Amino acid sequence: MNLIVGVSDMKVSNDRETILVTYSLGSCIGVAIYDSVARVGGLLHYMLPEASLDQEKAGKNPYMFADTGIPALFKAAYKLGANKQRMKVIVVGGSQVLDQKGFFNIGKRNDIAVRKMFHKNNVIIDYKDVGGTVNRTIRLAVNNGDTWIKVSGRGERKI
Amino acid sequence: MSDIKSIIKKIGGLKPIPQVASKVMSIAENPESSMNDLSNVIIYDTAVTANLLKMANSAYFGLPEKFDSVHQAIVYLGMAQVVDLVLLSASGENLQTAQDGYDLEAGELWKNSVFSALIARELAEKKGVKETHLIFTAALLKDIGKVILSQYVKDSFDEINALVTEQNFTFKEAEKQVIGIDHAELGGMVAENWNFSPKLVEIIRHHHRPQKSSISEFESSIVYMADTICMMMGIGVGSDGLAYRFHRKVVESLELTERDFQKIIAGFVEKLKQLETMINI
Numbered sequence: 527m528n529l530i531v532g533v534s535d536m537k538v539s540n541d542r543e544t545i546l547v548t549y550s551l552g553s554c555i556g557v558a559i560y561d562s563v564a565r566v567g568g569l570l571h572y573m574l575p576e577a578s579l580d581q582e583k584a585g586k587n588p589y590m591f592a593d594t595g596i597p598a599l600f601k602a603a604y605k606l607g608a609n610k611q612r613m614k615v616i617v618v619g620g621s622q623v624l625d626q627k628g629f630f631n632i633g634k635r636n637d638i639a640v641r642k643m644f645h646k647n648n649v650i651i652d653y654k655d656v657g658g659t660v661n662r663t664i665r666l667a668v669n670n671g672d673t674w675i676k677v678s679g680r681g682e683r684k685i
Numbered sequence: 686m687s688d689i690k691s692i693i694k695k696i697g698g699l700k701p702i703p704q705v706a707s708k709v710m711s712i713a714e715n716p717e718s719s720m721n722d723l724s725n726v727i728i729y730d731t732a733v734t735a736n737l738l739k740m741a742n743s744a745y746f747g748l749p750e751k752f753d754s755v756h757q758a759i760v761y762l763g764m765a766q767v768v769d770l771v772l773l774s775a776s777g778e779n780l781q782t783a784q785d786g787y788d789l790e791a792g793e794l795w796k797n798s799v800f801s802a803l804i805a806r807e808l809a810e811k812k813g814v815k816e817t818h819l820i821f822t823a824a825l826l827k828d829i830g831k832v833i834l835s836q837y838v839k840d841s842f843d844e845i846n847a848l849v850t851e852q853n854f855t856f857k858e859a860e861k862q863v864i865g866i867d868h869a870e871l872g873g874m875v876a877e878n879w880n881f882s883p884k885l886v887e888i889i890r891h892h893h894r895p896q897k898s899s900i901s902e903f904e905s906s907i908v909y910m911a912d913t914i915c916m917m918m919g920i921g922v923g924s925d926g927l928a929y930r931f932h933r934k935v936v937e938s939l940e941l942t943e944r945d946f947q948k949i950i951a952g953f954v955e956k957l958k959q960l961e962t963m964i965n966i
Contacts, residue, residue, distance in 0.1 A: 533918065534954045552919030552927055573918065573954055579947050583955070590954055623913060624855055626931040630943050632917055632950070634925075659849070659928040661919060679788040679842065679924020 528665075531556075531569045532592040538568035538602040542669040550678075551619030551662045553633035555592070555640055557599060558616040559662055560671040561608035567668040568608075570599040574632065575639035592639035609680065615649055616673055616685070618664050620656040653685055692867050695833045696871075696878045699779050705730040706775035706822075707880075713768045713818045716836045723764055724755045727771055736774035737767070745956075745963035746859050769821050773799060773964075779832050786838030787831055787923035792964075794832075797921025799964050804953060812907065812939065823888035824908045829842070830872030830889075837864045842924070849928045856925035857893050866921035869893050895935050906935045914950060920957075 531537045531548040541544060546569040548556050557570045571575060577584035586590035589593035600610065604630040620637040628634070637656050644651060655662065655675055663676040708726045712718040728734055740752050741758040752758045759767045780798050783791040805824035809817045831838075838845060841863045848859035860867040866932055873890030881889075884901040888908050891898040895905035909932070916927045 533957055550919035550922055552922055553917035554919055574947055574951060577754065579944070580877065580951055583951050587955075590951060621917075621927045623927045623929060623931040624853070629933050630936060630946055632947070659926045661922040661924075661926040678922065678926060679846065 531571050533571055533593075534573050534587055535591040536568070536570040536595060536599050536602065538566065538599070538606055539668045540564065540566045541608045544668045546666055546668065547663065547665045549663045551664070552621055553619070553636060555617060555619040555636045555656070556662070556664045557596060557640065558666045558673060559599065559603055559608070559616075560614045560616075560666060560668075560673075561603065561612045562614070562671050563612050564607040564609065565604050565668065566606040566608040567666050567671065568599050568603040569664070569666055570595050572596075572636070574634040586629055592636060592643060596640065596643050610649070613649070614652045614671060615644070616653045616664070616666075617651050618655045618662050618675055621631075621658060621661065624659060655685075687744045692833065692837060692864070692866060692871065693874060696875050699829075699832065699875065702879055703730055703733055704737045705733050705896060706772055709771045710818055710822070714816065718764075720756070720759045720764060723767065724759055727755045727767075732941050733771060733774040736777070737770050740770050740773065740963050741767075743959075743963040745959040747959070762958070765817070768818055769802070770886070772818070772822050772825060773802075773925045773942070776822075779829060780826075782832070784831055784835040784923065784944050786835035786842065787838075787925060789902065789921065789923040793921040794828060794960075795921070796964060797915055798828060800918075800920045800953070800957075800960065801825070801827065801915045803956070803960070804949065805908050807949065807952075808907050808910055808939070811945075812903075814907075818883060819882075820904050820907050823885055823892070823904065824911050826876065827872060827892040827908055828868060830868035830870070833875070834860065834864065834866070834868045834871055838924075846924075854928075855893070855930055856928040871917075893929050894932070896932065903938075906939055909935055910939060910941070914946070914953075917944045918950060918953070 548571040550673045554573050555676050572595040575592050577594045584594050588598045612621050620633040622633040661678040663673045674684050697930045752812045802821045802825040806817045806821045809820045844863045845859040848854040857867040876886040876889045887898045887901045888905045891905045892908045898905040
């Protein structure tokens with residue numbers, strides 16, 4: 527069964543019937559994690575890089591921001607028995623409008639935020655599909671960690 | 686290249702916008718109008734009235750009581766809000782359908798349209814615009830051209846996609862190159878055909894290139910900005926994705942900082958869920 531992760535939302539699961547899915551990542555980033563031994567999967571869909579923008583909003587919804595959402599994702603997975611060393615990590619999204627360069631470039635900042643965070647915490651990204659101008663959807667099967675990325679108009683592929 | 690004339694002919698196949706929409710617009714523009722003037726115009730269109738009440742009673746507004754009359758809705762929500770709800774009710778039919786060429790399922794283009802309109806209204810208010818209905822309506826209907834062009838985009842998708850991915854074309858530029866007309870230009874023609882005001886026609890036509898607009902550059906810039914925010918948030922975005930140009934000068938002309946921009950996004954994330962309850966009707 528599909529368990530939908532909305533915009534600024536996060537879900538973890540150890541239910542083998544569950545497929546975690548998040549739709550339509552524009553400049554947002556989806557972080558999917560999976561521990562194949564504990565068979566625990568998690569998926570985060572964050573919108574903005576830093577919680578310092580609005581601490582009150584970050585308090586109410588940590589999943590809106592990279593720097594509060596990513597730790598919350600990992601902690602929720604640990605609670606279900608996942609282990610950091612075994613974690614497969616996939617990062618998708620972070621698209622940009624053409625000619626945006628550095629200006630108002632939330633997609634790029636979202637990408638930098640996750641890379642910074644993972645570098646600091648020694649997390650290696652196993653698969654990355656970030657940037658460009660496309661709109662992406664990601665699905666993760668909790669049963670075996672199979673992951674699919676759909677790019678609007680260009681079909682879905684298993685990675 | 687497709688036969689442009691046959692594409693333009695399809696404008697006649699769209700569901701016409703109910704007359705009540707233009708009537709409420711003129712009431713909104715007249716400072717002398719009363720609540721009764723507004724409600725008297727709305728109640729004669731039963732379909733729009735029913736939709737309006739459903740939206741007014743949705744979780745989006747979170748009001749304690751259920752409304753059963755247009756008059757009550759106006760009293761509680763105010764004339765400006767009700768005018769916008771009427772405009773939403775009147776615009777839905779064409780925009781709620783699936784658009785295969787753009788890989789949009791039923792309801793997705795509608796979600797994008799409504800969300801763009803709400804963001805545009807907020808931006809307009811921030812810029813001190815008093816009469817926001819023009820901008821709201823333009824943002825709501827900016828992609829009406831896609832409803833007609835979808836079939837043609839579907840037939841030529843590979844060619845369009847190649848120009849976008851290999852030659853730095855925007856999706857709109859690629860539509861023009863391959864099909865001979867793009868969705869914004871076609872949307873402007875639809876607006877003319879529906880006898881919209883020249884300003885409204887221009888905003889729809891230039892919503893991707895506001896600097897080309899001669900009589901409504903400011904309004905077009907607001908709609909452009911709202912559309913850009915929607916694209917980045919991934920709200921009802923399809924196969925064209927974010928493949929449109931970022932015009933730095935337009936953003937600068939609105940005197941928006943990146944922090945303002947991020948704050949608007951953060952504010953709308955919270956409204957997204959309630960909004961879904963309002964438009965899934």
